[in-house]
Amino acid sequence: MARVYALSNRMKHAKPSFVREILKVAVRPDIISFAGGLPAPELFDVDGVRAATAETLEHNSTGALQYGPTDGVAAFKQQIVGVMARRGMADIALERILVTTGSQQGIDLIAKVMLDPGDVVLVERPAYLAAVQVFELYEAQLRGVECDADGMNTDALEAQIADLRARGERAKFIYTVATFGNPSGATLSLERRQKLLEIAAREEILLIEDDPYSELRFSGDSLPPVASFAGERESPWVVYMSTLSKFVAPGLRLGWMILPEGLVGPLTIAKQAADLHSSTFNQHVAAKYLETGRLEAALPRIREVYGRKAQAMMNALHAHFPTGTLEFNAPSGGMFLWGKMADGVDTLALVQRAVDAGVIYVPGATFFPDERRANYLRLSFATPSLEQIEEGVGRLARAVLD
Amino acid sequence: MARVYALSNRMKHAKPSFVREILKVAVRPDIISFAGGLPAPELFDVDGVRAATAETLEHNSTGALQYGPTDGVAAFKQQIVGVMARRGMADIALERILVTTGSQQGIDLIAKVMLDPGDVVLVERPAYLAAVQVFELYEAQLRGVECDADGMNTDALEAQIADLRARGERAKFIYTVATFGNPSGATLSLERRQKLLEIAAREEILLIEDDPYSELRFSGDSLPPVASFAGERESPWVVYMSTLSKFVAPGLRLGWMILPEGLVGPLTIAKQAADLHSSTFNQHVAAKYLETGRLEAALPRIREVYGRKAQAMMNALHAHFPTGTLEFNAPSGGMFLWGKMADGVDTLALVQRAVDAGVIYVPGATFFPDERRANYLRLSFATPSLEQIEEGVGRLARAVLD
Numbered sequence: 001m002a003r004v005y006a007l008s009n010r011m012k013h014a015k016p017s018f019v020r021e022i023l024k025v026a027v028r029p030d031i032i033s034f035a036g037g038l039p040a041p042e043l044f045d046v047d048g049v050r051a052a053t054a055e056t057l058e059h060n061s062t063g064a065l066q067y068g069p070t071d072g073v074a075a076f077k078q079q080i081v082g083v084m085a086r087r088g089m090a091d092i093a094l095e096r097i098l099v100t101t102g103s104q105q106g107i108d109l110i111a112k113v114m115l116d117p118g119d120v121v122l123v124e125r126p127a128y129l130a131a132v133q134v135f136e137l138y139e140a141q142l143r144g145v146e147c148d149a150d151g152m153n154t155d156a157l158e159a160q161i162a163d164l165r166a167r168g169e170r171a172k173f174i175y176t177v178a179t180f181g182n183p184s185g186a187t188l189s190l191e192r193r194q195k196l197l198e199i200a201a202r203e204e205i206l207l208i209e210d211d212p213y214s215e216l217r218f219s220g221d222s223l224p225p226v227a228s229f230a231g232e233r234e235s236p237w238v239v240y241m242s243t244l245s246k247f248v249a250p251g252l253r254l255g256w257m258i259l260p261e262g263l264v265g266p267l268t269i270a271k272q273a274a275d276l277h278s279s280t281f282n283q284h285v286a287a288k289y290l291e292t293g294r295l296e297a298a299l300p301r302i303r304e305v306y307g308r309k310a311q312a313m314m315n316a317l318h319a320h321f322p323t324g325t326l327e328f329n330a331p332s333g334g335m336f337l338w339g340k341m342a343d344g345v346d347t348l349a350l351v352q353r354a355v356d357a358g359v360i361y362v363p364g365a366t367f368f369p370d371e372r373r374a375n376y377l378r379l380s381f382a383t384p385s386l387e388q389i390e391e392g393v394g395r396l397a398r399a400v401l402d
Numbered sequence: 403m404a405r406v407y408a409l410s411n412r413m414k415h416a417k418p419s420f421v422r423e424i425l426k427v428a429v430r431p432d433i434i435s436f437a438g439g440l441p442a443p444e445l446f447d448v449d450g451v452r453a454a455t456a457e458t459l460e461h462n463s464t465g466a467l468q469y470g471p472t473d474g475v476a477a478f479k480q481q482i483v484g485v486m487a488r489r490g491m492a493d494i495a496l497e498r499i500l501v502t503t504g505s506q507q508g509i510d511l512i513a514k515v516m517l518d519p520g521d522v523v524l525v526e527r528p529a530y531l532a533a534v535q536v537f538e539l540y541e542a543q544l545r546g547v548e549c550d551a552d553g554m555n556t557d558a559l560e561a562q563i564a565d566l567r568a569r570g571e572r573a574k575f576i577y578t579v580a581t582f583g584n585p586s587g588a589t590l591s592l593e594r595r596q597k598l599l600e601i602a603a604r605e606e607i608l609l610i611e612d613d614p615y616s617e618l619r620f621s622g623d624s625l626p627p628v629a630s631f632a633g634e635r636e637s638p639w640v641v642y643m644s645t646l647s648k649f650v651a652p653g654l655r656l657g658w659m660i661l662p663e664g665l666v667g668p669l670t671i672a673k674q675a676a677d678l679h680s681s682t683f684n685q686h687v688a689a690k691y692l693e694t695g696r697l698e699a700a701l702p703r704i705r706e707v708y709g710r711k712a713q714a715m716m717n718a719l720h721a722h723f724p725t726g727t728l729e730f731n732a733p734s735g736g737m738f739l740w741g742k743m744a745d746g747v748d749t750l751a752l753v754q755r756a757v758d759a760g761v762i763y764v765p766g767a768t769f770f771p772d773e774r775r776a777n778y779l780r781l782s783f784a785t786p787s788l789e790q791i792e793e794g795v796g797r798l799a800r801a802v803l804d
Contacts, residue, residue, distance in 0.1 A: 004664075005516070005608070005664060005665060005668075006516070006574065007515055007516060007668055008514065008515060008516055008517050008518045008521075008540075009518050010514070010518075011515055011668050011671070011672070014668065014671045014672075015671070016667070016670065016671050016674070017674055036469070038468060038469050039468070041464045041467075041468055044463060044464065044467045044468075046459055046463040046467070049459065049463075049467065050456070050459045053455050053459070054452070054456075057448055057451060057452045057455070061446060061448040061451075062443045062446065063653075064653050065443070065446045065448070065451065065651035065652070065653040065654070066440060066441070066443055066446075066651070066652060066653055067438070067440050067647075067652045067653070068653065100677075101503050101655075101676075101677040101680075101681075102677050102678055104675075104676070104677050104678045105676060105677040108675060108676050108677070112410065112412070112539075113409055113410060113413055114407070114408070114409060114410055115410050116410045116411050116412075119410075130674075130675070130678070133674075133675055134675045137514075137671075137672070137675050138410075172408065206407070245469075249467035249468070249683070250467070250468060250469045250682075251465075251466050251467040251468055251469070251470065251681060251682035251683040252467070252681060252683055253503075253677060253678075253679070253680065253681040253682075253683075262406075262407060263407060265418070266407075266409055266413050266416065268418065269413070269416045269417070269418050269539075270413070270416075270539070272418070272419055272532075272535075273506075273510055273532070273535055273536045273539050274503075274506070274507060274510050274676065275502075275503040275504050275506050275507045275510070275655060275677075276504055276506045276532070276655075277655070278503075278655065279503075279653060279654060279655040279681055279684055280652075280653035280655075281651070281653040281654055281655075281684065282681055282683065282684065
């Protein structure tokens, strides 16, 4: 009974996420998955969450179980202020924080508030897939900006903006994962951070900085968020978003946006229509958890574990792939290695062979917003154990090398 | 620094919810609020939630804290099947259930999947405000269908459909809160339930049945959901949605949709883009809670408390309002009385006087999707205590009667 419904135009070309389709295969116990960006489950602070939950239900059960404010629970927002101060953005006003149901919702809300069909959005090339999918659902035109080991090339960005101007167009916003990019693993240099914000301000184009991974640095010095370069006064041209998913727990579905004053109203209206507010239960639990300081105690271990896993994967790749068959970045944090195979290799065509060999990855083509390239692949080292990483890379080499 | 951003067209006329603006006033401790549809906090089963949370973190912490499937956690969906069976819809296939972040998200997702700017949506007159706001954000044209004590008038619905047809238009969907309507308190009769589904099927117009309140029946016999009249085979023309918010806890932000087969794919894509999935933590906790049977034990008390509060409010209104100054329905369940004052009274203009007297309600005009009427008001009896109801109605009478 395949009914044809009169769906909205935005759904006409919508496809389910390739990554999430792959993840369905990845639950087979015989498969080692390098596909998902799932945090290492051994790092979940179960005792900490248990204590925070017990405390919340003991002292604040009504607040936790009742409806709450659309913009978020004040106690949780207060903790976000602390997290942001540690990241180099001090004294964020509570009014500028909008709590979201994961940072995915932040992406959806900014798209809803900003995009009409045909509007141009500038993204990294390669870009975070689930953001690209949101922008496509809002019928945006996507343009990729070339990236290298130092993140988005700001000269290429200026060239894109000039090219658009020559056509009488302008981008609605620039979307970037500036720190430990997904899938690239690349981190925008200090110089480019300043430059990027300058370009946004000069061109009056919103910059959306999505920052899920910055807590997961395992080597080198921290860089402050792009948004922090606005200085004393907030910039009206930057929206920052982040999430608890990668360093506390994705199951809580809690993220946040830091908005310029003029966008607080529209985003709050969009949030209210989307789900009234994010779970007050989870916000109270997260606030209690962050209050205890347990996270500060847990972070060194989180960073160390991801650092060891990244190193193990790089070692295994060096051991199993002959020189010239697979190049990859050496990330300073995050969850991903971004591999490049020889020209002419099609990593999408090789997925089935990998699955047959008992390993899975995400083919790179899916991350290109335009000008697709077939010879890349994304490998996540976050979820598997060290042993699985070694075994899985061996399987991968047997599957994809002739 | 009032920046003018180039917002999307959908935001041009968007306003914050009047109800939620009023609720900000309602937190003043001296104000008795009849405004919000907040469940009575004394009914929250804190011990039940505590036990379910402890159990979840003891036995299933990884499942609860990790990312999960977009469509929902299987154990929670299994419990929804049980809830639906009790409501008169047996053996719902798990594949047809999509877990949402409250039923508000269900409204947003169906709008996203179905509506292009200018599309027609048929709603009750008066209609659930937060649904109307969503449809307006998707730039729909709203048309109200006249209602009475038996809910949406199906003859008026057919007349609207015929009128649209005469103009070469057709509605994308019909949205209804058929049981204990918000704000009307009205419940669609058995006859009209059958008729409504017949009309939807004959005209091939989707029917969206939003059912947040049906567990809160305190008098009379239960009526099965409109969606249940599809019989043995599911109807491809009805989407059912509900939520835990009114009988477990809104703070969990958990709702669900029951979809016809052909809409499962598009809605899942839209859900994934919106927030990846609803909180796995909360889904596992809710599944454990529902498994224990504590809800079945709690429901009789929930119904009794709301019944007593409704009766108290009706008694107080009879006592404080002289005959002819305020008519209202006598609901069999839900959270609301829908009051009608004399022609010429403007309940919006009277809000400030009510606040000054220490009581608040929602002016009725805000619930009319078209053809606004000024002399109605919505009174919720759910949140205040019996004493507050008596005191608040006294204040209300002093404020709004000359």
